[in-house]
Amino acid sequence: GENVEQHPSTLSVQEGDSAVIKCTYSDSASNYFPWYKQELGKGPQLIIDIRSNVGEKKDQRIAVTLNKTAKHFSLHITETQPEDSAVYFCAASRSGTLTGGFKTIFGAGTRLFVKA
Amino acid sequence: GAGVSQSPSNKVTEKGKDVELRCDPISGHTALYWYRQRLGQGLEFLIYFQGNSAPDKSGLPSDRFSAERTGESVSTLTIQRTQQEDSAVYLCASSLESGYGYTFGSGTRLTVV
Secondary structure: OOOEEEEOOEEEEEOOOOEEEEEEEOOOOOOEEEEEEEOOOOOOEEEEEEEOOOOEEEEOOEEEEEEOOOOEEEEEEOOOOHHHOEEEEEEEEOOOOOOOOOOEEEOOOEEEEEEO | OOOOEEEOOEEEEOOOOOEEEEEEOOOOOOEEEEEEEOOOOOEEEEEEEEOOOOOEOOOOOOOOEEEEEOOOOOEEEEEOOOOHHHOEEEEEEEEOOOOOOOEEOOOEEEEEO
């Protein structure tokens, strides 16, 4: 079945440094790749997403890159701050298509610690 | 409503009892999804509803699990004869028909003792 692998499972960085989380997916029909941030006791919150017709997208300190050929996509957080500490999930889906459903497959998550 | 609302936020039940979890999606969101998150782990797909189409139940782990949704409104996830391995946070999300970007609720933390 489809799966999404996410690395690393835990990441610890110093405040101000950059953090990179990488994911690979197996379903070549996936066309939408969202990233979610989950803080303790809360549901995941969408922070950025990218569609398959785009290779890179940036929103302030957060950027995502997508390599469809290699089926890789990554989240980059620059100038990390303590409030960036959370669990981050990557995901892949076939959103917007009439076949294959809208089921989103999530990675296992990366626990990011930003040390002040 | 403004967000996805789930109730109860916490539920403790005895092994063997049935439980019902509720999700109230964002108004206008035709798609609704249930996920299970065990402690310290990722999100496990359970079921999704899209408007009046037949739901995709491919993620339900056993026939003890079922879910209903009437139209584009509230959904209930029912777990019969609960077992300790059912202990987890059950997350509900909704989205527009396209599926671009889910909005999650805060989840129901289920503990089976």
